[in-house]
Amino acid sequence: MRNVWIICRKELYSYFVSPVAYLLLTMFGLIFGFFFWNAIAVFVVEGMEMQMRGQSFPMNLNEQIIRPLLQNVSVIGLFFIPMITMRLFAEEKRTGTIELLATSPIRDLEIIVGKWLAALILYSCMLLFTALNFAFLFKYGNPDWKPLVIGYLGLLLQAGALLAIGTFISTLTKNQIIAGAATFGVCLLLWVLEWVGGYETAAWARVLAYLSVITHFESFGRGVIDFKDTVFYITLIFLGLFFTARSMESLRWRS
Amino acid sequence: MIKVKELTKRYARTVAVDQISFEVAKGQIVGFLGPNGAGKTTTMRMLTCFLPPSAGTANVAGFDVLEQPLEVKKRIGYLPETPPIYPEMETTEYLKFVGKLKDLSGADLQKRVDYVCGRCAIADVKTRLLGKLSKGYRQRVGLAQAIIHNPDVLILDEPTAGLDPKQINETRDLIKSLAGDHTIILSTHILPEVEQTCEQVIIINKGKLVATDSVRNLQARARGAESVMVEVAGRNGNLEAPIVQHRLEQVSGVSRAVCKQQVDSRVFFEVESQKGRLVRGDLARAVVEAGWDLNELRPAAMSLEEIFLQLTQSEASAEAEKTPAQESKPEQPKLQESKS
Ligand SMILES: Nc1ncnc2c1ncn2[C@@H]1O[C@H](COP(=O)(O)OP(=O)(O)OP(=O)(O)O)[C@@H](O)[C@H]1O
Ligand SMILES: [Mg+2]
Numbered sequence: 001m002r003n004v005w006i007i008c009r010k011e012l013y014s015y016f017v018s019p020v021a022y023l024l025l026t027m028f029g030l031i032f033g034f035f036f037w038n039a040i041a042v043f044v045v046e047g048m049e050m051q052m053r054g055q056s057f058p059m060n061l062n063e064q065i066i067r068p069l070l071q072n073v074s075v076i077g078l079f080f081i082p083m084i085t086m087r088l089f090a091e092e093k094r095t096g097t098i099e100l101l102a103t104s105p106i107r108d109l110e111i112i113v114g115k116w117l118a119a120l121i122l123y124s125c126m127l128l129f130t131a132l133n134f135a136f137l138f139k140y141g142n143p144d145w146k147p148l149v150i151g152y153l154g155l156l157l158q159a160g161a162l163l164a165i166g167t168f169i170s171t172l173t174k175n176q177i178i179a180g181a182a183t184f185g186v187c188l189l190l191w192v193l194e195w196v197g198g199y200e201t202a203a204w205a206r207v208l209a210y211l212s213v214i215t216h217f218e219s220f221g222r223g224v225i226d227f228k229d230t231v232f233y234i235t236l237i238f239l240g241l242f243f244t245a246r247s248m249e250s251l252r253w254r255s
Numbered sequence: 256m257i258k259v260k261e262l263t264k265r266y267a268r269t270v271a272v273d274q275i276s277f278e279v280a281k282g283q284i285v286g287f288l289g290p291n292g293a294g295k296t297t298t299m300r301m302l303t304c305f306l307p308p309s310a311g312t313a314n315v316a317g318f319d320v321l322e323q324p325l326e327v328k329k330r331i332g333y334l335p336e337t338p339p340i341y342p343e344m345e346t347t348e349y350l351k352f353v354g355k356l357k358d359l360s361g362a363d364l365q366k367r368v369d370y371v372c373g374r375c376a377i378a379d380v381k382t383r384l385l386g387k388l389s390k391g392y393r394q395r396v397g398l399a400q401a402i403i404h405n406p407d408v409l410i411l412d413e414p415t416a417g418l419d420p421k422q423i424n425e426t427r428d429l430i431k432s433l434a435g436d437h438t439i440i441l442s443t444h445i446l447p448e449v450e451q452t453c454e455q456v457i458i459i460n461k462g463k464l465v466a467t468d469s470v471r472n473l474q475a476r477a478r479g480a481e482s483v484m485v486e487v488a489g490r491n492g493n494l495e496a497p498i499v500q501h502r503l504e505q506v507s508g509v510s511r512a513v514c515k516q517q518v519d520s521r522v523f524f525e526v527e528s529q530k531g532r533l534v535r536g537d538l539a540r541a542v543v544e545a546g547w548d549l550n551e552l553r554p555a556a557m558s559l560e561e562i563f564l565q566l567t568q569s570e571a572s573a574e575a576e577k578t579p580a581q582e583s584k585p586e587q588p589k590l591q592e593s594k595s
């Protein structure tokens with residue numbers, strides 16, 4: 001456990017001492033900010049229209065702002081995850097520092113979990129930016145906080161799964177760009193798989209749609225912890241980290 | 256301390272290390288010698304559990320590299336060919352990170368960091384970014400991280416590459432001072448380095464073991480007949496080289512005297528003696544009795560360089576001819592029993 005933390009600290013240090021972390025945080029913050037203020041503007045305009053028509057349709061912050069925004073974050077995250085994971089192993093392989101880690105009295109799994117955890121923490125920092133926007137809602141409105149918390153839990157689980165896949169891909173190459181591009185491709189694919197379900201109901205289509213990481217987020221977005229979806233994400237995390245470990249091992253046998 | 260038996264590493268296309276066996280006793284410094292591509296780095300990577308061997312066994316500090324890698328890793332310090340540094344870290348930051356990886360903590364860690372900074376002469380770059388250090392300083396930081404946890408076994412892949420002459424000397428002294436408590440294997444292709452620092456040499460070529468022996472034995476073995484450099488000067492200004500040569504060749508045990516050079520009345524000879532004969536005393540007497548001055552008389556030890564070339568070339572030529580008779584080469588790899 002101590003070793004995991006040592007590796008994790010070092011990775012966080014590397015993220016935050018270079019511009020990478022700040023760039024990601026700023027970009028994520030800007031993009032989400034744009035989404036947020038758009039959503040608010042639409043909400044306000046709709047509200048005024050309704051008042052003018054004399055209707056008193058109940059306006060719901062949770063349903064009309066928080067839920068779609070959380071859905072958006074889960075998609076925006078797909079674009080950022082490759083940038084977080086691409087350097088994890090590729091960089092160490094390129095500079096030869098992997099030789100230091102691999103010859104230190106520390107298990108492969110500790111290295112892997114440490115790195116994955118650091119990536120997850122960086123992602124959490126990005127989510128924290130979005131939380132600042134939501135804090136604004138709490139100041140001027142009165143939304144229910146429980147669905148929001150559950151939504152964030154879902155986002156973390158989803159990111160954990162994708163980050164594990166990204167970590168795995170990063171062990172396959174020395175080239176950060178290749179690792180990033182491949183991870184991006186996989187993330188995108190895991191998103192659009194959902195569309196298959198739109199026109200096809202055969203078993204294969206349902207399996208493909210089931211694999212889509214985004215569909216599993218819907219329940220969390222609604223503020224419900226779904227057992228099946230939670231298991232899906234956790235399985236993906238374990239699989240990703242497991243394959244990373246196998247890859248590190250075979251790296252030694254092959255190279 | 257280190258026992259290697261028929262260690263082999265095959266890559267897809269090449270056999271990088273081919274059935275190497277050797278032993279290193281505790282506290283020794285061993286030079287690992289070989290031309291480029293000989294398989295030095297590959298062997299070291301197997302000893303440090305970075306690469307698994309394809310066949311054979313390696314035992315470091317009593318633990319097998321395949322069966323108990325964690326125990327082995329605890330007891331070794333390793334300086335890879337390229338120092339494994341993180342360019343975005345500061346020197347002390349980095350050393351602390353490595354120290355923690357090697358299970359140091361608290362006051363102990365701080366003490367060791369200060370100590371290795373002093374030993375490796377990097378105290379003046381303590382707060383610099385590693386990515387901005389010069390090659391030599393990176394190498395020193397690499398060495399510092401290898402010794403930070405005071406390991407039993409040090410494995411150094413070309414530790415003096417890229418250092419300036421002063422630092423090379425200091426590093427050699429450092430390595431020598433570490434011997435005794437530590438067992439050290441260092442690879443290099445700089446031969447004087449081996450002569451100066453190592454007690455034992457392991458020479459490999461194209462993945463095969465060519466020789467393992469002590470430096471002195473190796474010199475003696477390759478030398479065969481002793482040769483002596485002699486400088487003779489005439490007392491009254493003129494000296495005929497052929498006369499001196501004739502006189503020298505008369506000394507019993509001398510097989511040949513070759514005049515190398517003549518400057519005014521000084522002549523330089525290289526005298527070869529028959530194998531196993533010590534002729535220096537007789538030579539000196541002969542010169543003096545003939546009424547000449549003896550300016551210099553020194554044994555011309557064959558440098559390791561010549562031995563190295565001789566060994567690696569004879570290997571190559573033997574391979575080229577590939578006759579069955581040459582299976583038993585004159586420089587048969589000789590396993591050296593660990594002392595004591
Ligand atoms: N990852 C690899 N894949 C395939 N072949 C390799 C690999 N690494 C090394 N080799 C081959 O193994 C052989 C030994 O290489 P090694 O790096 O051990 O040599 P070396 O003695 O360290 O040489 P140098 O003095 O140049 O450092 C070489 O022929 C090299 O081409
Ligand atoms: Mg090498």
